[in-house]
Amino acid sequence: MKKIILFLTMSLMVLPVRADEGMWFLMFIERLNHRDMQKMGLQLTTEEIYSINNHSLKDAIVQFNGGCTAEIISKDGLVLTNHHCGYEAIAELSTPEANWLKNGFWAANHAGELKPKSLSVRFFVRMDDATKRILGKLNPNMTEAEREKAIQQESAAIEKENSENGKYVVSVRSFFQGNEFYYFVYQDYNDVRLVGTPPESIGKFGGDTDNWEWPRHTGDFSMFRVYADANGNPAEYSEKNVPLKPKHYLPVSLKGVQENDFAMILGYPGRTNRWMPAGGIEQNVKYAYPAWVESSKLGMDKMKVHMDKDQKVRLNYASKYAQVANYWKNRQGMIDALTKHKTAATKAKNEADFNKWANKAENKAKYGDVITTINGYYAKTNEKARHDNYLVGMLRTSAFAATPAGLGRGLEQYANSNESGRAAMKGDLDAYIEEVYGTMYLPIEKDVLAAQLNLYATKSTGYEIAPLVAKIGKENNYNYTAYVNNAFDNSIFGTKEKLEAWLANPSVETLKNDPLYLLSSDLMTKYRAKSEEQQKLDADFSKSFRLLVEGLRVANPDVKYYPDANSTLRLTYGKVRSLPKDKRNDAKKNYYTTMQGEVAKYKPNDEEFDLPKRLLELYEKKDFGQYADKAGYMPVNFLTDNDITGGNSGSPVLNGKGELIGLAFDGNIEAMAGDVIFDKDLQRTINVDIRYVLWVIDKYSNAKHIVDEMTIVK
Known part of the structure; x- marks a missing residue:
């Protein structure tokens, strides 16, 4: 979820950013945020949050596998993140016989921790x-091309200068x-192992039905451990590696939360579009997102038919299905929220005000054409946006697209190489x-590809589709099933065995005439294609958008x-905060949920709302141990008004002392327009209460040794 109100009123004055709005750079919190945070309840100094020379909170926050956030919570490199962030690794390590995804897993000791093929923290x-x-x-x-080239060249120099001969990963990123x-210096660790996970019926309780919804009762967490060499340096997996001794780790609070408590989140939010012009919002709502939703749902439906029939297939496709499903519901929620709140109309009004300022005599030369150019760009690319999202939907759900x-490309190089060259490439x-x-199920792949080709070819009517796809469609009345089945039968890509046979006797001619290669090349050529007209449109838009943002800031110099967001580390702060009372929530106030509400949702053997027998038994006994709230209930989730978005999944929720009180995992669907505009009334972050996390580990899973590893504050 995300937020912004940074556009101007009729007088071109911008309202001050609310305390709970904003994704802030750590290096500027002393100047921009610290005083506000202290008033709200922060008890830490800025040095305790971000320091280059001393350990600080930032040293306990990691980017998890490139797309989520996680935190270090013990002196032995224990990592806490969301269940859905660890989902792919958990599924990979599972088999029908040892189904950790379904049944849960807790390592009894370090030797029992499991290493996925590829998992890293930054x-x-x-x-x-x-x-x-x-x-x-x-x-x-x-020109924009010349500008981009100069930026890339200077960025490469900065990255090289600060990498210390490869010790660090350095990334220069553009903002506003x-x-x-700004440039960011990172250190990556690639030996990360699974420590434990609750069963899917806890970690994913509520499934797609509850996704993006409140009230929520989901134990969305999993645990890993970072390993290093004997000197604490990054190292590839080895049995000789040892648990990392981190510079800083988070203490864990059992004090619980109350409404209006200070709450701070550090993490790696993926992407927001708070500066997006009205035309971009309109394009997304009417053209891009409907295509995204439709293609995603189609792919999900085709996958699920086969996943429901075979447990192994379900495990192999579980992560892919979950990723598609998450954004399917997200994009539909954004369509609904942006439409309901008339966000495009609000932005259009603000842009009209900006245009008046831009066309004053002193501003006209630089800013006068900005709004006209931006609006013209969207008018000319609406149909392309729809086409592109149907095409990308196919690429996202179909491996063979x-x-x-x-x-x-690699196979052609292999075929054209001599014997020694082939030997070097073969591995x-x-x-x-x-x-x-290895995990592919061909019946799924055939069904998804045929269905997505039909959707793409018949719905992308306002923009020219890939030529081979069009030709096949016309010849087959846009029914691609027979073509796809025949292509798989006659393609070297049809099975792993056919590819291996081709490697033993490679032929460039066979490759270039292969039906799946021709189809895939047609789709990818269309995906990458950019006409001279489109290149000019993109360049003019890029310059105008940059000038729009510059002009807004020039016109309002006193605004913070x-x-x-762009996947760089940010801090957001706010409070524990209720939504209006909801009869679906048994809690006395609608900022938290309880295990009573979780059990009330229980549906035996239901894919989304089943619960483990042991959890139900512990609930009946009210065996909550030290993790119950002082009022007697067992907490599950709670709400804050922090400003987060995708990528913040797994981020730590901290109290004013920097102690861990929860784990961010979702937003509420009513505020789904938050990628574009901040809604101070509706915007909420949904968090797992850390007391529920510890209860599941200790009481439910009998893994108290994991809790004992943490520093618990009572």
């Missing part, structure tokens, strides 16, 4: 401002649509083929602005 070391240096290489006469630049084209090709085909 520690944030420091950041710094590179704006003056990069802007100093640019001038107003540059290219008006500012993209894989043959991508793999084919990597074999590993990639095993990765792609924060940049859009």
Whole structure:
């Protein structure tokens, strides 16, 4: 979820950013945020939150596997994140015989912890401002392509200078649509092992029905451990590696939460579009997102038919299905919220006000054409946006829409190489083929590809589709089933065995005439295609959007602005805060949920609302141990008004002392417009209460040794 109100009123004045709005850089909190945070309940200094020279909170926050957030919660590198963030690794480690995803898992000791094939965490070391240096290489006469080239060259130099010969990963990122630049220094650890997970019936309780909804009763957590070499340095997996001794780890509070308590979240929010113009919102609501929703739902439906019939297939496709389902509901929620709140109309009014300012004599030369250019861009790309989302929906749900084209380039190089060259390439090709085909279920792949081709070809009517797809459709009345089945039968990509046979006797001619290779290449060529007209539209839009953001900030110099999220570490602060009373929630106040409400939702053998027998027995006995609230109930989830979005999944929720009180995992669907605009009344973050996490580990799972590893504050 996300938020912004940064546009202007008729007088071109911007309202101050609310305390609970904003995703802030840690290096600026002393100047921009610390005083507000203290008034709300923060008891830490800025040095205790972000320090380069001493350990601080930032040293306990990691980016988890590139797409989520996690936190270190013990001196031995114990990592806490969401169940849905660890879902892919848990599914990979599971088998029908040892189904950790379904039944849960807790390692009895370090030796019992499980290593997925590929899992990493990224520690944030420091950041710094590179704006003056990069802007100093640019001038107003540059084309957008020249500007981008200069930025890339200077960014590469900055990244090399700060990497310390490869010790660190350095990333220069653009902010405020290219008006500012900062670089971030990271250190990656690739030996990360599964410590424990609750069963799916706890970790994913409520399923797609409850996703993005409140009240919520989900134990969305899982635990891992970071390993390093004997000196604490990153190292690839080895039995000799030891648990990492982190610079800082979070203490865990059992004090519980009350309404209006201070709440702070640090994490890696993925993407917001708070500066998005009205035309972009309108395009998403009417063209892009409906196509996204439709193609996602189609792919899910086709996958689920087969997943319901076979437990192994379900495990192999569980993560992919969950990812598609999450954004399917998200995008539909955004359509509904943005439409209901008339967000595009509000932005259009503000842009009209900006346009008046921009066309004053002193501003006209630089800003006068900005709004006209932006509006023209969206008018000319609406149908393309719809087309692109149907196409991307196919690429997202169908492995064979993209894989043959991508793999084919390597196969052609292999076929054209001599014997020694092929020998050098063979190992990597074999590993990639095993990765792609090892968990693939061909009946799913055939059904999804045929259905998505039909949807793409028949719904992308306002923009020219990929030529081979169009030709096949016309020849088959847009029924692609027979074509796809025949293509699989006659393609070297049809099975792993056929690919291996081709590697033993490679032929470029066979490859280039392969039906799945031709189809996939057609789709990927269309995906990457950009006409000269489109390139000019993109360049003009990029410049105008940059000037729009610059102009808004010039016109309102006293406003505290924060940049859009882009997977860099941010801090957001707010309070524990209720929504209006909801009869579906048994809690006395609608900022928390209880195990009583969880059990009330229980449906035996239901895919989404089943609960383990042991949990029900412990509930009946009221065996909550030290984790019950002082009022007697067992807490499950709670609400705050923090400003977060995708990528913040797994982020720690901290009290004023920097103690862990919860784990962020979702937002509420009523505020789904938060990617674009902050709603101070509706915006909420849904969190797992840390007391429920500890109860599941200790009382339900009998893994008290994991709790004993933490520093518990009572």
